[in-house]
Amino acid sequence: MLRFIARRLLVAGPTLLVVITLAFFMMRAAPGGPFDTERRLPPAVEQNLKARYGLDRPLGEQYLAYLKGVVQGDFGPSLKYPDKSVADILSQNAPVSLRLGLAALVLALATGVSLGILAALRRNGLLDIGAMGLAVLGVCVPTFVTAPLLILLFGSTLQWLPNGGWNGGALPNMILPVIVLALPQAAIISRLTRAGMIEALAAGHVRTARARGLPERAVVLRHALRPALTPLVSYLGPAAAGLLTGSLVVEKIFNLPGLGKFFVISALQRDYTVVMGMIVVYAGLVLFLNLLGDLLLAVVDPRVRLS
Amino acid sequence: MSETVLTTRTAARGRSLTDDAIARLLANRAATASLAVLALLTLFALLGPALTPWPYDQVNKADVWVPPLTNGHLLGTDALGRDLLARLAMGLRVSLAIGLVATLVSLLIGVAWGATAGYLGGVVDEAMMRIVDVLYALPFIFFVILLMVAFGSNILLIFVAIGAVEWLTMSRIVRGQTLSLKQKEFIEAARAAGLGRLGVVVRHIIPNLLGPVAVYVTLTIPAVILAESFLSFLGLGVQPPMASLGTLISAGAQDMEMAWWLLVFPSLAMAATLAAFNFIGDGLRDALDPKDR
Numbered sequence: 001m002l003r004f005i006a007r008r009l010l011v012a013g014p015t016l017l018v019v020i021t022l023a024f025f026m027m028r029a030a031p032g033g034p035f036d037t038e039r040r041l042p043p044a045v046e047q048n049l050k051a052r053y054g055l056d057r058p059l060g061e062q063y064l065a066y067l068k069g070v071v072q073g074d075f076g077p078s079l080k081y082p083d084k085s086v087a088d089i090l091s092q093n094a095p096v097s098l099r100l101g102l103a104a105l106v107l108a109l110a111t112g113v114s115l116g117i118l119a120a121l122r123r124n125g126l127l128d129i130g131a132m133g134l135a136v137l138g139v140c141v142p143t144f145v146t147a148p149l150l151i152l153l154f155g156s157t158l159q160w161l162p163n164g165g166w167n168g169g170a171l172p173n174m175i176l177p178v179i180v181l182a183l184p185q186a187a188i189i190s191r192l193t194r195a196g197m198i199e200a201l202a203a204g205h206v207r208t209a210r211a212r213g214l215p216e217r218a219v220v221l222r223h224a225l226r227p228a229l230t231p232l233v234s235y236l237g238p239a240a241a242g243l244l245t246g247s248l249v250v251e252k253i254f255n256l257p258g259l260g261k262f263f264v265i266s267a268l269q270r271d272y273t274v275v276m277g278m279i280v281v282y283a284g285l286v287l288f289l290n291l292l293g294d295l296l297l298a299v300v301d302p303r304v305r306l307s
Numbered sequence: 308m309s310e311t312v313l314t315t316r317t318a319a320r321g322r323s324l325t326d327d328a329i330a331r332l333l334a335n336r337a338a339t340a341s342l343a344v345l346a347l348l349t350l351f352a353l354l355g356p357a358l359t360p361w362p363y364d365q366v367n368k369a370d371v372w373v374p375p376l377t378n379g380h381l382l383g384t385d386a387l388g389r390d391l392l393a394r395l396a397m398g399l400r401v402s403l404a405i406g407l408v409a410t411l412v413s414l415l416i417g418v419a420w421g422a423t424a425g426y427l428g429g430v431v432d433e434a435m436m437r438i439v440d441v442l443y444a445l446p447f448i449f450f451v452i453l454l455m456v457a458f459g460s461n462i463l464l465i466f467v468a469i470g471a472v473e474w475l476t477m478s479r480i481v482r483g484q485t486l487s488l489k490q491k492e493f494i495e496a497a498r499a500a501g502l503g504r505l506g507v508v509v510r511h512i513i514p515n516l517l518g519p520v521a522v523y524v525t526l527t528i529p530a531v532i533l534a535e536s537f538l539s540f541l542g543l544g545v546q547p548p549m550a551s552l553g554t555l556i557s558a559g560a561q562d563m564e565m566a567w568w569l570l571v572f573p574s575l576a577m578a579a580t581l582a583a584f585n586f587i588g589d590g591l592r593d594a595l596d597p598k599d600r
Contacts, residue, residue, distance in 0.1 A: 015441045022445075023453060030457035140581040142533055144540040144553075145574040148560035156564055245448045249540060253560070263449065264541055267456040275453070282446045 116193025138187025338590025355396025
């Protein structure tokens with residue numbers, strides 16, 4: 001177990017390095033810079049600004065300096081918001097994204113798993129067809145379609161819920177973004193659960209449990225559920241990645257002050273340090289969740305050996 | 308899904324595995340309906356721009372936000388008075404083209420990479436697959452966004468960027484298949500019969516790879532279309548006056564309070580396209596590998 005974690009962490013290091021290197025040089029290859037404004041700054045001022053942030057040094061030197069900073073946990077100052085560090089911006093905006101993402105994950109798991117189980121139990125029944133129809137819908141109707149449609153219906157037309165905004169994370173403001181974010185994941189989770197459950201219900205130990213005269217409830221919940229849910233555990237990493245991607249759209253449409261909204265704006269403004277900081281955090285998060293998923297899988301499913 | 312029983316009158320003619328697969332695919336109602344839908348959508352995308360009375364980019368200040376079925380505009384017009392039907396045909400054409408070309412890019416890279424790793428094996432395989440592992444863990448959409456920001460969004464770059472992202476899974480599938488094929492008896496038999504290395508790859512490995520690759524290709528196309536729309540929605544994809552499904556939906560979402568049709572029709576076209584590809588992919592998988600169901 002420890003050896004497995006150590007090996008995975010060894011892979012995580014180079015992965016993060018690749019992430020940082022690619023992002024760093026791609027960002028710098030972009031035309032324009034953080035100090036471009038409508039009116040050109042006097043050259044002396046621009047030179048001073050660049051010197052202040054070390055942008056006048058050779059690129060290789062800047063890269064090494066940045067790496068050194070990241071290793072020490074220092075993401076540097078923001079280039080667009082002179083009084084804020086990247087860490088400030090991240091810690092201010094991350095809670096919004098985190099709350100949204102967690103709520104969406106919980107909702108997706110709750111609806112996906114229960115729909116998947118029910119669909120598998122009544123295979124080819126009305127509920128199964130309905131649930132799988134919903135699953136297809138969730139995959140084929142992207143977030144940037146569901147979000148405006150739901151706003152149009154529940155916001156503008158019925159006026160039950162606000163059209164957007166964060167309002168300190170009040171429940172009415174959370175409902176629509178969380179549903180939109182959760183829908184595609186719920187669709188995939190319900191398909192995974194259904195497939196796992198159908199396989200588990202046909203397994204030998206479930207037949208044995210039935211033969212021993214256990215009530216159907218106990219058979220399903222105690223014997224079939226655990227093997228049925230193991231594929232879900234390894235879906236944790238991809239699900240997190242999907243939620244991150246989705247949050248880019250959702251935060252833009254609902255005008256929420258999260259990381260996703262900041263990412264595109266910062267990239268367009270060439271705020272090098274902020275973009276880099278976000279990429280590092282996102283990549284670290286996805287790597288961590290993938291590792292967590294693999295570890296959980298080994299705990300839940302003794303047939304999986306970590307090697 | 309019931310199997311169709313084929314009554315063959317000429318008893319002498321045998322049925323190949325491909326015939327079997329085609330018969331199974333045609334027996335799958337969702338897949339055949341999807342094939343028909345896709346054919347119609349493609350036809351609309353190819354011929355639509357030529358058949359509509361207005362070009363897709365013709366601005367008409369007198370006919371702004373005309374609702375569907377008025378003034379000869381079947382699906383209405385947008386904020387600049389452009390005909391939505393014409394724009395939808397153009398957008399569908401662009402989205403389908405991006406889906407096909409980017410998938411082709413991912414196919415070429417993925418098959419070459421995976422087949423090389425699988426066939427050579429050993430240290431080369433290990434190294435090549437580690438690279439794939441590392442790339443797999445990257446939050447790729449963020450890199451595509453960076454790429455678009457860095458080099459400006461042009462259609463060629465979108466093809467390459469998305470194609471370069473989607474090849475990873477393809478290479479894993481191809482490698483796995485190649486590895487298991489290498490061990491099969493019929494390969495050994497071909498070798499024993501005196502077939503050379505290249506001959507084995509061309510005559511036996513590649514034809515046997517086609518099935519799983521075809522399935523994955525049909526599932527990659529909608530993923531690519533989705534990725535492009537996602538970029539377009541963030542303002543980083545296809546640039547106006549050109550249209551893709553993503554830019555149409557994005558524009559429709561902005562004007563939905565005034566003109567619902569601008570959001571609804573492109574969304575429907577998008578959903579139909581994605582659903583059709585997904586159903587065909589699922590049907591193809593079931594048809595090619597019946598034991599997997």
